[in-house]
Amino acid sequence: MLFAGAVPQPPPRPEVPRDLDEQVRALRSSLELTDEEVESARTMPQHLAGGEANPAWLALRSHRLTGSVVGSCVRAAGRSRVENPYEGEDGLLRSMLKWKVFTGNAACAWGTENEIMCEKAWIAQRLAPYGLDGADAALVLQAYEQELASAGAEAVSIALHGRAAAVNARAVPLSRECRSTRLELSHPGILPRGIVAMSPDGLCEHDGERFLLEWKSPYGKRALTKDELRAGGGIYPPQTFDQGTLPVPRYYYAQVQFGMKLFGLSSCWFGVWVPPRSSSCEALGPGLYSTVAGTVQTVRVLYDEPYALDMMRQIERFWTERYAPLFVLKRAGWLRKGEILLPSEERERGERGGAREGGRAGGQKKRERGSAGAQRAPGDGAKRPKPLDLGSIRFFDLS
Numbered sequence: 001m002l003f004a005g006a007v008p009q010p011p012p013r014p015e016v017p018r019d020l021d022e023q024v025r026a027l028r029s030s031l032e033l034t035d036e037e038v039e040s041a042r043t044m045p046q047h048l049a050g051g052e053a054n055p056a057w058l059a060l061r062s063h064r065l066t067g068s069v070v071g072s073c074v075r076a077a078g079r080s081r082v083e084n085p086y087e088g089e090d091g092l093l094r095s096m097l098k099w100k101v102f103t104g105n106a107a108c109a110w111g112t113e114n115e116i117m118c119e120k121a122w123i124a125q126r127l128a129p130y131g132l133d134g135a136d137a138a139l140v141l142q143a144y145e146q147e148l149a150s151a152g153a154e155a156v157s158i159a160l161h162g163r164a165a166a167v168n169a170r171a172v173p174l175s176r177e178c179r180s181t182r183l184e185l186s187h188p189g190i191l192p193r194g195i196v197a198m199s200p201d202g203l204c205e206h207d208g209e210r211f212l213l214e215w216k217s218p219y220g221k222r223a224l225t226k227d228e229l230r231a232g233g234g235i236y237p238p239q240t241f242d243q244g245t246l247p248v249p250r251y252y253y254a255q256v257q258f259g260m261k262l263f264g265l266s267s268c269w270f271g272v273w274v275p276p277r278s279s280s281c282e283a284l285g286p287g288l289y290s291t292v293a294g295t296v297q298t299v300r301v302l303y304d305e306p307y308a309l310d311m312m313r314q315i316e317r318f319w320t321e322r323y324a325p326l327f328v329l330k331r332a333g334w335l336r337k338g339e340i341l342l343p344s345e346e347r348e349r350g351e352r353g354g355a356r357e358g359g360r361a362g363g364q365k366k367r368e369r370g371s372a373g374a375q376r377a378p379g380d381g382a383k384r385p386k387p388l389d390l391g392s393i394r395f396f397d398l399s
Contacts, residue, residue: 010336013333013334013336014332014333014334015334016329016332016334016343017328017329017332017334020325020328020329023328024320024324024325024328027063027324027327027328028194028195028324030063031063031064031192031194031195032194033192038191038192038193041060041189041190041191041192042188042189042190042191043154043188043189044056044057044060044189044190045057045189046189046190046199057189057190057199060190060192060197061190061197061199063096063195063323063324063327064192064194064195064196064197065195065196065197065315065318065319066196066197066198066199067198067199067200067255067256067258067259068255069084069087069092069095070083070254070255070258070311070315071083071084071250071251071252071254071255072084072087072088072089072091072092072251073089073092073314073315073318074254074311074314074315075314076250076307077306077307077310083250083251083253083254084250084251084254085250085251086251089318089322090340093322093323093326093340094338094340096323096327097323097326097327097330097335097340099337099338099339099340106219107218107219107220110217110219110222111216111217111218111219113217114217114273115201115215115217116145116148117217117273117275117293117294118215118216118217118271118272118273118294118296119185119201119202119213119215119271120141120144120145120293120294121271121273121289121291121293121294121295121296122213122215122269122271122296122298123140123141123144123158123183123185123293124137124141124281124289124291124292124293125281125289125291125296125298126183126206127140127158127160127178127181127183128280128281128289128291130160130178130179130180130181131160131176131177131178131179132160132165132174132178133280133281134279134280134292135175136165136172136174136175136176136178137280137281137291137292137293138292138293139165139172139174140158140165140167140172140174141292141293143165143167143170143172144156144158144167146167146170147167147168147170148187154186154187154188155184155185155186156168156184156185156186157182157183157184157185158182158183158185159180159181159182159183160174160178160179160180160181160182161178161180162174162177162178162180163175163176163177163178165178181206181207182206183204183205183206184204184205184206185202185203185204185213186202186203186204187200187201187202187203188200188203191262191263193262195315195316195319196258196262196312196315198258198259198262198263200212200213200214200259200263201213201214201215202215203263203265204269209267210265211265211266211267211268211269211300212256212259212260212263212265212267212268212269213268213269213271214252214255214256214259214268214269214270214271215271215272215273216252216270216271216272216273217272217273217274218235218236218272218274221235221272221274222274222275224274224276225276226276226278226284226290226295229274229276229284229285229288229290229295230284230285233285233286233288234247234285234286234287234288234297235247235272235274235288235295235297236248236249236272236297239253241253241304241307242304242306242307243301243302243304246270246299246301247272247287247297247299248270248299248301252270253301254311256268256270256301257301257303257304257307257308257311258308258311260303260308261303261308261311261312265303266302266303267300267301267302267303268300268301268303269298269299269300269301270298270299270300270301271296271297271298272296272297272298273294273295273296274294274295275294275295276290276294276295277290277291277292277293277294277295278290278291278292278295279292280292287299322340322342325342326340326342329342329343
């Protein structure tokens with residue numbers, strides 16, 4: 001029976017599963033796919049015909065760390081904060097455990113809608129030195145988008161030769177001579193590898209080199225004019241990395257390094273798009289071009305092996321020591337709604353609470369000063385979780 005003003009207590013927790021580490025092993029094993037399943041995932045579309053996310057594609061992301069979130073659990077050497085300034089490990093855990101569900105917003109919708117525009121602007125800038133520009137470039141890009149829509153996004157080639165272009169089998173007559181070249185683009189669905197997965201914006205082969213493609217269309221920059229872009233020197237401010245100064249936010253740097261590691265590539269073209277267009281390819285600054293498809297800031301990011309290997313170790317640690325055991329505990333009913341505490345953390349919090357209660361009994365004067373009796377918010381000052389004893393499990397191939 002509850003008295004007036006009494007705070008209802010949560011029901012007691014069930015016991016922590018005795019086979020917690022075995023269940024973590026089983027979860028890890030369930031993420032191993034056959035070569036046939038990986039190939040099927042590679043050709044899987046991210047979206048259905050109506051534009052909504054493909055449920056099968058979403059299922060392959062479940063329990064896996066993907067490129068878009070790795071910045072929330074990775075710290076560069078010598079840095080205390082994770083690479084993503086907007087969400088840390090705890091926020092990522094709440095998302096992965098489905099304690100919070102992101103349903104999208106205007107910024108995400110803008111980015112998804114204009115990903116193709118960023119790619120088209122990059123293609124226009126990439127092929128301008130070969131003589132493709134102006135109205136000719138617009139015709140080729142129109143054929144490119146039509147080919148994506150009709151034949152699927154898996155592989156599209158753009159070939160230039162003299163006064164003709166071919167987008168797959170679509171012939172496009174040109175008004176001026178172009179130097180011969182061929183640009184091969186593909187758009188894999190998802191590459192799942194154990195506890196990680198990557199859905200790249202694209203892969204490209206050109207001039208004998210194969211590289212990753214990553215496109216961004218920042219909602220907050222959409223109103224920038226060409227004059228503002230010239231004066232500001234670009235869309236994103238430069239950041240300093242071991243390979244030099246690049247106009248790439250740190251959380252996107254983590255994403256592209258992750259993608260290059262998974263796909264075995266040595267470089268990535270990172271492009272950022274805003275709407276202002278030009279009738280021909282116009283340089284606004286270093287790596288910044290206004291084209292018939294909009295303005296794009298491009299930079300070639302090289303594979304940073306020490307960074308990538310350290311990142312993978314941190315991902316493995318986050319998955320094995322935090323996410324996987326918490327998921328098992330949630331499934332067993334041990335976690336209460338919204339919690340991201342392991343048993344060791346819960347005990348520590350209880351011990352701190354007991355110590356505070358003892359302080360409160362120390363006298364009215366102490367309570368008035370609010371010293372030992374000061375109530376801290378749940379998790380305030382909490383230590384990092386202690387690793388569970390998972391034996392000699394190796395979750396990642398770092399070779």
